[in-house]
Amino acid sequence: MKTAALIVAALILASPCARAADACLACHRNLGDKPSALWSHDVHARHGVTCAGCHGGNPAAEEMEKAMSRDAGFTGKPAGDAISLLCARCHADSARMASFGAHILTDQFALLQQSVHGRLALDGKSRIVQCTTCHGAHGILPAADPASPVSPLHVVATCASCHSDAKYIRQYNPSLPVDQLEKYRTSVHGTRNAAGDARAAECVSCHGNHGILPARDVRSKVYPTNIPGTCAACHANAALMASYGIPTDQYDKYVKSVHGVALLVKKDLGAPACNNCHGNHGAVPPGVESISQVCGTCHALNADLFARSPHKSAFDAGGLPECETCHGKHDIAPATAAMLGVGEGALCTRCHSDGDPGYLAAAAMKHLADSLAAADSTAHALVEEAEQKGMEIAEAKFRLRDARQAALEARTTVHAFDGPRFAAVVTKGLTVTGAVTDEASKAVAEYYFRRIGLGVATLIITLFAVSLYLFIRRLERRQAARRGGDAGYSIMKEDTHT
Numbered sequence: 001m002k003t004a005a006l007i008v009a010a011l012i013l014a015s016p017c018a019r020a021a022d023a024c025l026a027c028h029r030n031l032g033d034k035p036s037a038l039w040s041h042d043v044h045a046r047h048g049v050t051c052a053g054c055h056g057g058n059p060a061a062e063e064m065e066k067a068m069s070r071d072a073g074f075t076g077k078p079a080g081d082a083i084s085l086l087c088a089r090c091h092a093d094s095a096r097m098a099s100f101g102a103h104i105l106t107d108q109f110a111l112l113q114q115s116v117h118g119r120l121a122l123d124g125k126s127r128i129v130q131c132t133t134c135h136g137a138h139g140i141l142p143a144a145d146p147a148s149p150v151s152p153l154h155v156v157a158t159c160a161s162c163h164s165d166a167k168y169i170r171q172y173n174p175s176l177p178v179d180q181l182e183k184y185r186t187s188v189h190g191t192r193n194a195a196g197d198a199r200a201a202e203c204v205s206c207h208g209n210h211g212i213l214p215a216r217d218v219r220s221k222v223y224p225t226n227i228p229g230t231c232a233a234c235h236a237n238a239a240l241m242a243s244y245g246i247p248t249d250q251y252d253k254y255v256k257s258v259h260g261v262a263l264l265v266k267k268d269l270g271a272p273a274c275n276n277c278h279g280n281h282g283a284v285p286p287g288v289e290s291i292s293q294v295c296g297t298c299h300a301l302n303a304d305l306f307a308r309s310p311h312k313s314a315f316d317a318g319g320l321p322e323c324e325t326c327h328g329k330h331d332i333a334p335a336t337a338a339m340l341g342v343g344e345g346a347l348c349t350r351c352h353s354d355g356d357p358g359y360l361a362a363a364a365m366k367h368l369a370d371s372l373a374a375a376d377s378t379a380h381a382l383v384e385e386a387e388q389k390g391m392e393i394a395e396a397k398f399r400l401r402d403a404r405q406a407a408l409e410a411r412t413t414v415h416a417f418d419g420p421r422f423a424a425v426v427t428k429g430l431t432v433t434g435a436v437t438d439e440a441s442k443a444v445a446e447y448y449f450r451r452i453g454l455g456v457a458t459l460i461i462t463l464f465a466v467s468l469y470l471f472i473r474r475l476e477r478r479q480a481a482r483r484g485g486d487a488g489y490s491i492m493k494e495d496t497h498t
Contacts, residue, residue, distance in 0.1 A: 022059045023067055024051035038139030047100045054078070054086055080126035084109060087131040111211030122171055134158055150209070152198040156184060159203045183282035190282075199240065206230055206280075222280075225263060227273040228254055253331035272298065292322040299323075305415040337373065340414060341366025361419045368426040369410060375433035376403050382440035391443040396436045403432040 028036035028051075039045050044053070052059040057074035061067040068074045078086050088109035090096050097106060108131075112118050117129035134150055141148035149158045160181040162168055169176050184190040184202075192200035206222055213220040221230045232251035234240055241248050254260040254274075262271035277294050278285060286294045296303025306312060306322060315322055326339070326347050339347045341362055342354070348362035379400060386393040406429025413425050 022050040022052075023062050024055075024057065024059050027064065027067075035138040038137075042138055042140050043142050043145075044140060047102065049100075053090075081130070083130040083132055084112065084127065108210040115210065115212045116214050117212060128172065133162075146198070150204075152200075152202050152204075153193060153196065155204055156181065156190075156193065156202050180281040183279075187279065187281065187283045188285070201234060205234065222275075224269045224273050225267065227275055228260070228264065231274045250330045257328075257330060257332045258334045259332060291324055295323040301412055302415045305413065309415065309417045311417050335411065337366070337369050340369060358417075361417070364419055365414065365422050368423055369407075369414075372403070372407055372410065372426050372429045372433070375430055375437070376400070376407065379403065379433040379436040379440065382437055382444060386440045386443040386447070389444065389447045391447055393440060393443050396439040396443075399432055400436055403429045403436070405429075406432065 025036055025039060039051075050059040051057070052073075055075060055077070056072070057067050057069065058072035059067065061069075061072070066072065068076075090100075091104075092106050092109045094106045097104065112127070112129070112131075118127050120126070121128045136149055141151075143150050145151060146153060148154065163176075164178050164181050166178045169178050185194060189201040193202055208221050215222045217223060218225075220226065228251060235246065236248050236251045238248045255264060259272050262268040263273055275283070276297075292303050292306060303323075312322075314320075315325065327333075327335070338345050342349050342352075342359055343366070346362070346366070348358065352358035352362060383393055383397050383400065387397070406425055410422060410425045410429070413422050416422070
């Protein structure tokens with residue numbers, strides 16, 4: 001009998017025809033409690049789901065004892081993982097969702113289980129987050145509803161209810177910051193969101209929703225190599241960006257830049273992505289005054305040299321962004337010697353004209369840089385030649401590292417725009433390349449000296465050997481002739497006796 005009652009209750013719950021009768025709701029409304037008040041606005045109520053749909057029992061029974069009878073399948077208030085499992089009973093079943101006329105994804109529960117929120121809570125019995133943690137319980141609204149706690153204008157506060165609680169977050173990840181909301185509110189995204197712009201990026205835009213993964217997980221939307229694509233989802237969308245007057249070619253430029261190639265092609269996680277320059281939760285485009293500070297977090301020495309250079313005051317007076325003026329921004333190309341000087345493609349001629357001190361200084365610095373490059377190339381070629389000829393040149397080859405170091409130092413020192421200082425650095429490299437070139441040249445010369453000496457010695461030995469051979473042959477012929485003469489004399493002597 002008990003089994004039959006459970007089967008009947010289950011059939012009642014599963015039948016769309018039975019959704020209209022809900023004595024539970026009527027009773028709770030009479031009590032004036034909060035759940036029943038919220039339920040009238042709940043998306044599930046709009047689709048005919050009754051209280052029994054989640055709590056079990058018999059919604060058609062007027063007596064509380066019968067409606068909440070265990071025999072009728074009443075389960076009461078779910079707790080822990082039972083909450084999400086209860087939601088998944090419908091939301092993970094595409095057929096059941098279709099019966100309600102809902103056309104939403106049915107993989108939310110699977111994604112939650114795999115997410116960082118799906119890990120075990122401190123009690124070791126349930127997950128950290130359940131469906132109701134974010135969506136609420138009796139007053140659940142569609143995500144597109146502006147009043148929903150997971151709508152674009154409210155999801156930030158929903159996330160912050162946990163992520164801004166230092167005591168709570170410390171239990172799971174003591175190193176995780178809890179000031180994300182404060183930073184977000186100072187960002188361009190945050191200020192637009194607070195002003196009611198639902199299109200501005202919020203937590204879900206970057207981190208995802210049900211399948212949120214730790215930033216260190218390679219599958220995460222905010223893993224370093226994935227960040228440019230995550231940002232481009234909005235910033236490369238011409239239709240979305242049109243109303244903001246923002247260009248949409250940043251991603252295309254970035255992927256070809258020295259930073260983009262390092263991060264996305266070479267997989268160098270130390271290379272900057274969008275957030276390294278613009279920030280993440282507090283994302284704001286760097287202003288003219290802050291660009292050098294942003295670049296200087298990585299290029300510290302370059303930034304320090306520029307700050308002490310004569311260009312600093314000139315750029316400030318002209319309202320020019322410091323690093324960006326010469327190097328660009330999203331499409332930063334590798335720095336080359338061609339950027340310096342007064343030749344074709346040189347950057348210095350953008351501001352300096354023939355005859356002014358800056359023009360002359362640029363030309364002199366370029367000449368020095370080219371001289372060092374040529375001297376280094378010559379030294380390398382001679383060292384390589386000496387090695388191929390089998391000469392011992394290891395020490396000189398090792399010293400060439402000092403020349404390379406001088407070249408790198410010169411590339412940095414150029415940001416000081418100080419001719420004498422630049423010349424001093426280059427001179428160090430030229431001194432090294434000069435010494436190495438001299439040593440390698442001597443090694444090559446010694447190789448040829450040895451070859452010539454060996455050739456002469458070989459010739460002398462050969463001539464001596466030939467002469468010795470001829471001398472021996474002459475002696476042999478004399479001996480043979482002498483033996484022949486002695487034999488003839490003996491025959492003549494015998495004939496005489498005869």
